[in-house]
Amino acid sequence: MNDTRKRFDVWTNISLLIFIFYILFLGLPLFTMLFKSFYNGTTGEFSLAYFTKFFSKPYYLTALFNSIKVTVCVTALAALIATPLAYLMATIKIKFNSTIRIMILISSMSAPFIGAYSWILLLGRNGVITKFVKNVFGFTMPDIYGFTGILVVLTLQMVPLIFMYVSGALKNVDQSLMEAAESMGYKGFSKMRKVLLPLITPTLLAGGLLVFMRALADFGTPMLIGEGFKTVPVLIFNEFISEVGGDDGFAAAISVIVVLFATTIFLLQKYVSNKKSFTMSALHPIEPKKKSGIGNIAAHSVIYLYTLIALLPQLYVIYTSFLKTNGRIFVEGFSLKSYQDAFNNIGGVITNTFILAIVSLIVIILLAILIAYVTVRRKNALTNTLDIFTMFPYIVPGSILGIALLITFNDKPLALSGTALIMIISFVIRRLPYTIRSSAAILHQINGGIEEAAISLGASQMRTFFKITLPMMLAGVVSGAILSWVTIITELSTSIILYTGKTKTVTVAIYTEVIRGNYGVAAALSTILTVITVISLLVFLKLSGQKEVSL
Known part of the structure; x- marks a missing residue:
């Protein structure tokens, strides 16, 4: 009993x-x-018709290939940018380190499609940067639409996720390992590649999985700037929502294919992580050292430049929220009309x-x-x-x-x-x-x-x-x-x-x-959302007494 x-x-x-x-x-x-x-849905019987339809038509297979292409490229590029960035900030004393970390985190905390919308304003066919380059240099820049735009927007959005994972892992690496590597002649990035990278691989895989899944699931970015570049989330949405020819059964079939693909990637990541997993305990964690000369200037330049580029979309959206509008276009002068319309109408x-x-x-x-x-x-x-x-x-x-x-x-x-x-x-x-x-x-x-x-x-x-x-x-x-x-x-x-x-x-x-x-x-609404997000983050940091959010 x-x-x-x-x-x-x-x-x-x-x-x-x-x-x-x-x-x-x-x-x-x-x-x-x-x-x-x-x-x-017509006969009420078991059928493989939806799956046959998907795999027999190039249009649908192209959308699947596009999604895989985007997610793989975004994950790889985010890891290639975030890992050296985290390494620089962990090993070199950077001025305003805590502030920079918070700014990097803030850059990832808006919805990805807001980044897409921002880059349309900056690098679209009538974007500010596009027009400036054309007027000053007489050069027509490639536009932000299609695969390139999706890649830029999602990579900038996802870098902070891997950055936070890698930064957390570097705190568990013992300084003595770094000193031993230096005594064997490894310096700078060769030290990172030969010693640090194998140590943080499980964490890198965990962060990469999160980025992969988020990039695979993203709907707003390819919907706004994909134009002819269709991805699976857009395909599913169109099939399910479309008033003409929409078919929720077919949308369900595509969804099943995506879930099976995502599950396979998840299990593969788990298998590789388990094979490479080990525990680290740092008695003497890595501490950033003061660097001088060209190395110090280069490190600060890289970190500040990345932070500026990452925050640029949000800063420009905030700026445009205070511009006067004439119908749907921005005109010279400042106004709070966009905020009034935002609160009055919605x-x-x-x-x-x-x-x-x-x-x-x-x-x-x-x-x-x-x-x-x-x-x-x-x-x-x-x-x-x-x-x-x-x-x-x-x-x-x-x-x-x-x-x-x-x-x-x-x-x-x-x-x-x-x-x-x-x-x-x-x-x-x-x-x-x-x-x-x-x-x-x-x-x-x-x-x-x-x-x-x-x-x-x-x-x-x-x-x-x-x-x-x-x-x-x-x-x-x-x-x-x-x-x-x-x-x-x-x-x-x-x-x-x-x-x-x-x-x-x-x-x-x-x-x-x-x-x-x-x-x-x-x-105006994007700015309100950004302010709410930043206030939420600052309140958390104040209440918890932490200087950063760790994953």
């Missing part, structure tokens, strides 16, 4: 409830989408965004704390399965999850389509992994003996958790929560599928205003 009671304690019940939540709102939608992809979207994001974040924090605890402290078959389920949102692109939720919950008994609840569910499922990851990481560092001592002194399991474990977990919870918050308020790919007039968010409003050509209002 005692064994049964021990097995089915309060934590087992909590694990079961969370598992049911995932089955209902992640497992069931993905299974429904899988079923729909093999289901002939001010409700700001309220919607805050309400949806705050409710989602409360649910995320609650679930993340519980999931992290049961997966770290209560390991069994159920919690191990739950741990796998929580990783799925890394693999499933946002637009695909949105379609899966819409297909599943469009009818009774759970008709959630068009409601705020379905938006909150999508935000929670997609952004929960950030907070789970950071909460679990800090829980691994907390000695379980402290909890056992409290229980042996007569405290109940729940009292021990709330009074002892939870306070020690809070730093990790807050760190993950800020990333969850920022990614919720900049979310587009799921929201664009699920929103209605009553649940429209700021990112959806920005996207629709850009499509309509209302660049002034779009700039």
Whole structure:
């Protein structure tokens, strides 16, 4: 009897409830989408017609190839830029180091499509830089549209993610290894390539996977500047949403192909990481040293130049938000009209965004704390399965999850389509992994003996958790929560599928205003979103006492 009671304690019940939540709102939608992809909407029979259609037509295969090309190139380029950048900042004393790190982080915290929109204003056919070069030098620059533009926008957006991962890994490398390498004649980048790179490879693979999945899932950037360069997220969106010839069964089939491809990449990354994984403990971490001469000037120039280029799109959008507009075009002079129009016409979207994001974040924090605890402290078959389920949102692109939720919950008994609840569910499922990851990481560092001592002194399991474990977990919870918050308020790919007039968010409003050509209002809303993001980050750094957000 005692064994049964021990097995089915309060934590087992909590694990079961969370598992049911995932089955209902992640497992069931993905299974429904899988079923729909093999289901002939006309005859009602099992059919491979959708898959045959996809693999037999060059148009669809080209979109798949384009997506793979974009994701591979973005991941490789982001790693090639971020790794030397992190190495320079870890080994050389850079003036305003903490400020630069925060600026690099801020440059990644807007939705990618806002970067695309910014670069249209700068390097589009009538962009500021394009016109300046043509007028001054008589040279017509290549425009930002197509593959090149997508690559530039997404790479600049993703570099900070790998930068944060690599920066965290470099803190665990012992200085003595660097000194030993120098004594063997390795200097500068040869030292980084021969010694540091093998040490940080597992971390680089983890960061690369996150970048790969985000680039694969991105919808807004190729939609805005892809023009003829079609990618799979755009293809899925067009098939699902199109009023003429749209087919949700075919959209489901394409989604299944993408999920299978993403799962393969995820498992491959896991396999390689496990083969190369090891633990590092730095008694004497690498410390930045003061450099002099040309090396110091070069290091500062590279870092400052990258930071300026990364922030340029956001700075220019902020600038244009204060320009006068005549209809859809910017004219000389400054005005607050774009902000007035933003608040007068679609001010409700700001309220919607805050309400949806705050409710989602409360649910995320609650679930993340519980999931992290049961997966770290209560390991069994159920919690191990739950741990796998929580990783799925890394693999499933946002637009695909949105379609899966819409297909599943469009009818009774759970008709959630068009409601705020379905938006909150999508935000929670997609952004929960950030907070789970950071909460679990800090829980691994907390000695379980402290909890056992409290229980042996007569405290109940729940009292021990709330009074002892939870306070020690809070730093990790807050760190993950800020990333969850920022990614919720900049979310587009799921929201664009699920929103209605009553649940429209700021990112959806920005996207629709850009499509309509209302660049002034779009700039004003983008600036508001950037300010909210920066304030959120600064509040987190102040509350946590940290100088940077680490992954």
